Amino acid sequence: MQKRVLSGLLSAFLVAGSAQAADDLMAVAQDFFKPIPAKPPALEGNPASAAKIELGKMLYFDTRLSESHNISCNSCHVVGMGGVDLQETSLGQSWQTGARNSPTVFNAVFNLAQFWDGRAADLEEQAGGPLVNPVEMATTEGHVVEQLDGIPGYHEAFRAAFPDDTDPIRIENVQKAIAVFEATLITPNAPFDQYLNGDETALNAQQKAGLQAFMDNGCVACHSGINLGGEQFQPFGVVENPGEDLLPPGDKGRFDVSQLPEDEFVFKVPGLRNIALTPPYFHTGKVWDLKQAVRVMGTAQLGIDLSEDDVENITAFLHSLTGDQPRIVYPVLPPSTAETPRPNP
Numbered sequence: 001m002q003k004r005v006l007s008g009l010l011s012a013f014l015v016a017g018s019a020q021a022a023d024d025l026m027a028v029a030q031d032f033f034k035p036i037p038a039k040p041p042a043l044e045g046n047p048a049s050a051a052k053i054e055l056g057k058m059l060y061f062d063t064r065l066s067e068s069h070n071i072s073c074n075s076c077h078v079v080g081m082g083g084v085d086l087q088e089t090s091l092g093q094s095w096q097t098g099a100r101n102s103p104t105v106f107n108a109v110f111n112l113a114q115f116w117d118g119r120a121a122d123l124e125e126q127a128g129g130p131l132v133n134p135v136e137m138a139t140t141e142g143h144v145v146e147q148l149d150g151i152p153g154y155h156e157a158f159r160a161a162f163p164d165d166t167d168p169i170r171i172e173n174v175q176k177a178i179a180v181f182e183a184t185l186i187t188p189n190a191p192f193d194q195y196l197n198g199d200e201t202a203l204n205a206q207q208k209a210g211l212q213a214f215m216d217n218g219c220v221a222c223h224s225g226i227n228l229g230g231e232q233f234q235p236f237g238v239v240e241n242p243g244e245d246l247l248p249p250g251d252k253g254r255f256d257v258s259q260l261p262e263d264e265f266v267f268k269v270p271g272l273r274n275i276a277l278t279p280p281y282f283h284t285g286k287v288w289d290l291k292q293a294v295r296v297m298g299t300a301q302l303g304i305d306l307s308e309d310d311v312e313n314i315t316a317f318l319h320s321l322t323g324d325q326p327r328i329v330y331p332v333l334p335p336s337t338a339e340t341p342r343p344n345p
């Protein structure tokens, strides 16, 4: 595994090096990275419609999907806060905390898989997880259906979203609707997108120096593509173990999914879009300062003690990844009735 990673890094160095000779930063950047598209991507087997997106939005905000009726997707992925909760690890059912930091839902549609260990293939599969996770929303699939069925306003909303379905209030459709809504949570038009689209003035001199350093030092070997990440699984601590605080021995990452020895302490490379908005960092959420996260990456992943100039410049570049945040109109949710199942706090 180490060998494969390192040879990948090496080829990235070489590409970055030869490009430097060509002295065309923008052209090299355009090879490694892609702008966020203006429109949400289509999901395979789950076509979007206005009614389905609206239903997905209602479900995303509806706390009645949780056992306690206190927690919604938005509790841990707040759409007004970069799609995260700004906590080390999230608070769920009965004040329990999970083991990992809540990643952003923004631009998650572009990731090769979902969760830090990639255990869900896509957004649709992912949306089933938190509902039944005992430290998150702590309910059961059966109860989600019973709950929604007990709220009359949802009958019409599900019929409109799934017009060909004779029995639309089903857990599969809950997941499909949430997924099409989440696919709309993209953040185009960051200064870096404007730059990739040809606007030389969109990045300032320090951000350009940071982009150069990001490529020259080899960050780009793992953080590339639309999300500057989200496309590979890699060990945390390729060169140097970042220590028990950041990489506790109890969480072996992708190993728990695959049981393959080479997957020990392997995690999905997180995307870096809007990274300035989403502290704390890493799957443990132990690092609050983006500059410190950059330093850790230098030593742990690359075996480099980055110079303070590089750290400052790379961090300035990372700030250019903040795009237009989604403007979400808070949905009016259908009322409960006397027959609607009650919360179980």
Ligand code: HEC
Binding pocket: 060, 071, 072, 073, 074, 075, 076, 077, 090, 091, 092, 093, 098, 100, 101, 102, 103, 104, 105, 108, 111, 113, 114, 115, 116, 117, 123, 126, 127, 130, 131, 135, 136, 137, 178, 182
């Ligand atoms: C109690 C907090 C909490 C709630 C509620 C919650 N999540 Fe999460 N979410 C997390 C955490 C923590 C992770 C990372 C878990 C892991 O990787 O093992 C996560 C991961 C995700 C991811 C993966 C993103 C990526 O890049 O890998 C998506 C998408 C997501 N949640 C969407 C949702 C949706 C949709 C809901 C509502 C149905 C929801 N979450 C409810 C905390 C929460």
Ligand code: HEC
Binding pocket: 005, 214, 217, 218, 219, 220, 221, 222, 223, 234, 235, 236, 238, 267, 268, 269, 270, 271, 272, 275, 280, 281, 282, 283, 284, 293, 294, 297, 298, 301, 302, 314
């Ligand atoms: C070998 C692959 C690899 C290289 C090279 C690499 N990273 Fe990472 N990066 C990762 C992985 C994997 C994680 C997730 C670590 C964890 O928390 O488990 C990560 C996490 C991060 C985070 C925190 C993201 C978050 O949402 O918490 C930042 C910021 C980051 N990297 C920036 C950089 C920078 C800057 C460089 C170059 C100095 C770099 N990375 C080099 C793989 C890599």
